[in-house]
Amino acid sequence: MTGFEYELAEALAAQLGVKAQMVQNSWDGLVPALQRGNFDIILNGLEITDEHRRQIAMSRPYYAYAQQIVVRKETDGLSRLEDLKGKRVGILGASVAQRLLEKAGGVDLRVYPGNVEVFRDLNNGRIDAALQDLPIAIYYLKKEPALKASGEPFGIGYYGIGVRKGDATLLQALNEAIKRLRADGTLERICAKYDLWDTRQTLLASYQEESLAQQRAVSTLREWPKYLPLLLKAAWVTIEISFLAMALAVVAGLLLALARLYGLAPLRWFSSVYVETVRGTPLLIQLFMIYYGLPSVGVRLNAFAAAVLGLGFNYASYEAENYRAGIQAVPSGQMEAALALGMTRAQAVRRIIMPQALRIVIPPVTNDFIALFKDSSLVSVITMVELTKMYGMLAASTYDYIGLGLITAAIYFALSYPASLLADRLEKKLRYDRDNYR
Amino acid sequence: MIATITVENLTKSYGANRVLESVSVTQYRGEAVVLIGPSGCGKSTFLRCLNQMERIDSGRVTIAGLTFEAKEGPLSAEDREKQRQLRLRAGMVFQSFQLFPHLTVLGNVMEAPMVVKDIARAEAESQARGLLQKVGLANRADFYPCQLSGGQQQRVAIARALAMEPEVMLFDEPTSALDPQLRDEVLNVMRALAEEGMTMIVVTHEMGFAREMADRVIFFDGGVIAETGTPEEMFTQPKEERTQEFLRKFLNRP
Numbered sequence: 001m002t003g004f005e006y007e008l009a010e011a012l013a014a015q016l017g018v019k020a021q022m023v024q025n026s027w028d029g030l031v032p033a034l035q036r037g038n039f040d041i042i043l044n045g046l047e048i049t050d051e052h053r054r055q056i057a058m059s060r061p062y063y064a065y066a067q068q069i070v071v072r073k074e075t076d077g078l079s080r081l082e083d084l085k086g087k088r089v090g091i092l093g094a095s096v097a098q099r100l101l102e103k104a105g106g107v108d109l110r111v112y113p114g115n116v117e118v119f120r121d122l123n124n125g126r127i128d129a130a131l132q133d134l135p136i137a138i139y140y141l142k143k144e145p146a147l148k149a150s151g152e153p154f155g156i157g158y159y160g161i162g163v164r165k166g167d168a169t170l171l172q173a174l175n176e177a178i179k180r181l182r183a184d185g186t187l188e189r190i191c192a193k194y195d196l197w198d199t200r201q202t203l204l205a206s207y208q209e210e211s212l213a214q215q216r217a218v219s220t221l222r223e224w225p226k227y228l229p230l231l232l233k234a235a236w237v238t239i240e241i242s243f244l245a246m247a248l249a250v251v252a253g254l255l256l257a258l259a260r261l262y263g264l265a266p267l268r269w270f271s272s273v274y275v276e277t278v279r280g281t282p283l284l285i286q287l288f289m290i291y292y293g294l295p296s297v298g299v300r301l302n303a304f305a306a307a308v309l310g311l312g313f314n315y316a317s318y319e320a321e322n323y324r325a326g327i328q329a330v331p332s333g334q335m336e337a338a339l340a341l342g343m344t345r346a347q348a349v350r351r352i353i354m355p356q357a358l359r360i361v362i363p364p365v366t367n368d369f370i371a372l373f374k375d376s377s378l379v380s381v382i383t384m385v386e387l388t389k390m391y392g393m394l395a396a397s398t399y400d401y402i403g404l405g406l407i408t409a410a411i412y413f414a415l416s417y418p419a420s421l422l423a424d425r426l427e428k429k430l431r432y433d434r435d436n437y438r
Numbered sequence: 439m440i441a442t443i444t445v446e447n448l449t450k451s452y453g454a455n456r457v458l459e460s461v462s463v464t465q466y467r468g469e470a471v472v473l474i475g476p477s478g479c480g481k482s483t484f485l486r487c488l489n490q491m492e493r494i495d496s497g498r499v500t501i502a503g504l505t506f507e508a509k510e511g512p513l514s515a516e517d518r519e520k521q522r523q524l525r526l527r528a529g530m531v532f533q534s535f536q537l538f539p540h541l542t543v544l545g546n547v548m549e550a551p552m553v554v555k556d557i558a559r560a561e562a563e564s565q566a567r568g569l570l571q572k573v574g575l576a577n578r579a580d581f582y583p584c585q586l587s588g589g590q591q592q593r594v595a596i597a598r599a600l601a602m603e604p605e606v607m608l609f610d611e612p613t614s615a616l617d618p619q620l621r622d623e624v625l626n627v628m629r630a631l632a633e634e635g636m637t638m639i640v641v642t643h644e645m646g647f648a649r650e651m652a653d654r655v656i657f658f659d660g661g662v663i664a665e666t667g668t669p670e671e672m673f674t675q676p677k678e679e680r681t682q683e684f685l686r687k688f689l690n691r692p
Contacts, residue, residue, distance in 0.1 A: 336491055337536035341550035341602055342526040345518075351553050355540045 004135065004194040005043050008062060011186050012043075015177035027114065028093055031055055034162055040170065042162030045133060047096050051397070052162065059161035059174045061207050062187065064200040066153030067097055068137035070130045072122065072146055078129050079151025087128040090118040090383075094396045096157050097131040110303070110383040111393070117292060119144055121383075124295050126302065133157075135196050156200065158207065224407060227394055231404075234390035235411050241307050241386060242373045248312030249372070250365065253319025260320065261327055262349060271320065278317040283378055286310050291382035307379035315372050322364045326357035359430045366423035370416045387411060439466040441500075442606050442637045443488065448497035449508075450480075450487055457483045459661040460497070465606070465639065470632040472648040472669075473641045475658035476684055481641045484658065485610050488639070489528040490521040501527045502605040526554070529599030533611040535591040537583040537598070543570065544579040547598045554602070562601075569597040573627050589620030593627050600631075607631065609640040645689060649673050657681045 006022070013020035023039040030042050034056060045065075048058045071078050078084060085106040091097040093111045101107045110127050112118045118130045119140050132140075134153045141147060161178075163171045181187045182204060191197040260271035278286070291306040301309065330353050338348035377388030385393070391408040395401045443465040450458040457480045465471050473481040486492045488499055490506060498507040506524050509517060537546050547566035551557040557565075570576045573593040583591055592612055599607060609628065613621040625647050632638060632651045642648065648655055648669060655672040657665045657680075665678040676682045 331536075333532060333534055333536040334538065337530075337532065337538070338550075339522075340489060340491065340525055340528075340530040340532075341598070342522055342554045343550060344522060347553050351549065352538055356538075359540070 004190060004196055005045070007190045007193070008181075008187070009043050011181055011190065012174065012177050015180060016173055031162065034164060037164075040163070040167070041174070045135070045159055046162045047133075048158045048160040049096070055165075057163045057165050057167070057171050059163065059171060060178050061158030061160050061204055062178050062181075063135070063159040063191070063196070064203045065133045065135055065157055065159060066200060067100060067131055067155040067157075068134045068153045069150045070119075070122065070132060070137050070141065070147055071128070071150045072125070073148050075128065075150070081154060083151075084129060084131070088126070090121055090127040090130040091132075092118070093393070096133065096155065098393075099397070100155055101131060109385070111380075111385065111389070112383060113381060115140060119147065120292065120295075122147060124300055126300070135194075138195055156203065158204075227404060228407065230394065231387065231390055231408055231411060234385055234387045235415065237384065238373070238376050238386040238388075239415065241304070241311065241379060241384070242369070242376050244308045245311035245315065245376070246369050246372055248308065249315035249319045249368075252313060252316035254323055256316060256320035257323035257327065258349070260324060262345065275317045275320050278314055279321075283310070283314045283375060284381060286314055287378060287382050303379075303383045306382055307376070307384050310382075311372060311376060311379065315368060318368050319365065322361045322368065323357065325364075326361035327353055329360050330356045359427070362423055362427045362430070366420060369419060369423075373416050373419070374412065441465065442467045442469070442502055443639070444500040445488070446498050446500075448484070448487060448499065449495045450483055450492060451495055457661050458487065461661075461663060462497075463656065463663065465637065467637055468635045469637055469653045470651055471639045471654050471656060472652040473639065473656050473658055474643070474645070474648060474684075475664075479658040480661040481658040482610055485530075485608050485639060485641050488608060489525045489530055491530070499524070526602060527605045528608055529602055529604035529606070530608045531592070531595050531599055531610065531612050533614050535583075535588070535595045535615070537591055537594055539583050541582075542579065543575065543581050543583070543586070543594050546583065546594055547601050550598070551601050566597070566601060569600050570594070572600075572630075573597045574623070587620060588616045589623045592616065592624045596624075596627055596631075606637040606639065609638065609642070611641050611643070613642065613644060643688070645673070645685075657684065659684070 009020045009022070025033050025038065027044065030044060030046065031052065033039065034042050042056075046052060046058070047065075048061060052058055069078055069080075069084070078087065081100065081104055084101065085104070086108065088108045088110055089101060090110045090112055091101065092115065093113065098109065098111065101109055110121070112121070115132070115136055118127075118132070121127050122130050123144065123146055129150070130137075137149060141149060161174050163174065178187075187204075188197055188201070191201065256271045256274060259267040260275070263271065287306065287310040290301065290310045291303065294301065294306075334352055334356065335345075335348055338352040339345070343351070376386060379386060380389035380392070387408060391404055395404045398404065441464050443463070445461060445463045448458055448461045449456070461480075461484060463471075473484065475481050483492060487494050488501065490499075494508045496508045498505055500506075501524055504520070504523055504527060506520055513521070537543075538549065541549060544563065544566050547569055548559070548562040551562045551565065552559060567576060567579060570579055573596055575590060575593055575597070578586060578590060578594075583594070586594065596607075596612075612628070613624050616624065621644070625644060628638070628640065628647070629651055640647070640652075650669075652669050655667060655669050656663055657672065657676075657678070659680050665672065665676060665681045667676075671677075672681065673685065676685060
């Protein structure tokens with residue numbers, strides 16, 4: 001392992017007289033993991049913000065960063081924050097860049113789980129620009145020949161070390177150590193090694209710890225008119241994705257089921273392999289493969305198409321099994337009766353078997369539709385901002401997980417319950433057993 | 439006399455169990471043949487082999503001039519089409535009715551003519567209404583099968599088979615699933631068909647019907663035709679000992 005923060009950690013450990021041990025963790029899960037006690041400090045580009053300081057203690061800054069716009073080499077004119085309006089801009093979730101751009105407004109934000117994906121999609125042309133912390137931009141620009149920094153860095157911020165709130169002694173010791181490393185030039189030497197030392201770092205000396213602003217807790221329930229439109233807009237994305245994916249799943253599932261039951265050997269084989277593998281592997285991996293994997297073989301889908309195809313083809317495997325069960329639940333005598341009347345097998349399936357099977361599968365298919373509706377939240381990993389993602393973003397900035405959670409859950413329920421009712425009515429309407437006529 | 443069905447050396451096994459052993463029968467046009475015999479004697483299987491509901495192991499079946507020969511291995515598209523043509527010549531009525539539950543009574547009768555013969559809806563409907571009249575269910579046209587008694591359902595099933603205008607009607611124990619009081623309404627319809635001169639083969643335990651309506655009775659036992667004759671011969675002076683034994687047991691049943 002090498003790297004700016006790795007070496008800094010070694011230097012700090014030497015100052016404290018301890019041995020540094022590195023623990024790997026996802027970036028957006030760092031704070032909760034620290035609180036759980038998975039490790040003792042966060043030293044990983046953690047910005048000193050009020051949000052972070054509300055949950056954990058932050059040390060003095062060890063680095064002053066700025067935001068850098070990164071574009072493809074051939075792109076011109078995107079050099080200032082204002083230029084990004086109307087453009088597709090990739091950012092990390094819950095980052096300073098996200099807050100800056102949300103405040104600026106009018107930017108088509110694409111939220112990514114990690115830096116690698118941001119730069120890959122920028123190379124792909126799925127996004128027009130990325131807004132990143134300067135050190136990250138510098139690091140990746142060395143490895144990305146087709147990309148360039150555009151314009152001057154802006155929006156000064158500080159990286160600090162995160163510590164659990166109770167660990168006052170550790171915090172104190174870290175603050176002293178950082179001061180000493182800056183004073184004796186170690187910090188400069190380590191930064192310079194990675195091309196990270198710049199004039200902004202003089203700010204570190206004059207940094208004054210501000211007292212944590214006394215923010216009153218936001219009650220999103222009381223201020224619902226402010227948040228509801230955002231959530232509803234995201235809910236529309238959820239609806240679009242769910243309906244299109246379900247339509248795809250129902251059609252593809254039907255074809256798979258027919259292939260498995262009535263097809264020639266190769267078709268039967270294909271269908272059962274498809275169903276077993278797709279059903280037996282995580283949807284999340286399938287989404288990653290479709291969105292991030294397919295471009296390497298020349299298929300570049302936008303996030304919406306990837307979401308619909310991923311969900312649709314995943315659920316097709318479940319629908320295929322529903323249909324298969326439904327078709328097999330139709331008594332075999334029905335097929336015999338149809339054949340005895342001179343129908344071909346295809347005619348018998350279409351006119352006699354399927355109409356009966358479809359009635360049988362209404363309840364399980366409705367079930368799956370409601371499940372898909374909720375599973376659609378998984379597409380946030382491929383940058384779709386749908387209802388759950390919007391909830392996560394709003395909650396991360398307001399810290400009102402409960403209030404927003406109630407509103408969001410209510411929206412989900414308001415959308416899925418009518419689907420259940422509709423299916424109930426449809427089922428009753430199509431029933432032909434005796435009860436229906438009493 | 440013109441043969442409607444000719445069966446030559448038909449053999450059928452389920453695994454190691456031989457159900458039919460080289461059966462040969464000829465049925466003439468307009469003839470009503472009744473198959474009787476103890477349970478498991480092969481009479482139902484024989485009927486189902488005629489219209490290829492079961493594959494035959496060897497021998498051949500000819501219905502109204504179309505011959506289907508036993509064949510090993512998977513059937514080709516051509517074979518399946520031949521099977522279908524054979525089925526078009528033979529209407530079948532099942533023990534368990536097998537009406538299509540998602541269609542009305544009228545829909546059940548109209549479906550096959552429209553789907554298979556491409557007959558226009560209006561024409562199919564008037565034909566279907568005529569057939570329902572014939573089986574005494576004109577007033578039930580818009581009911582669903584589940585709203586009918588078993589006897590009514592079986593009469594609809596007969597109308598449904600007749601709608602395809604078959605050369606011969608195959609009845610597979612048509613009254614076995616019915617309560618005794620409902621059997622007569624089905625038997626009456628069959629009786630009327632026989633009187634009209636419909637060629638038919640009936641597998642049944644209704645000895646009264648066999649005695650009264652059959653032109654010929656065939657007694658199956660152990661997968662072979664044990665004895666055949668007119669009802670008169672079969673019921674009053676059966677030659678074979680096993681026929682005598684079967685009838686004695688059967689007719690003396692309370």
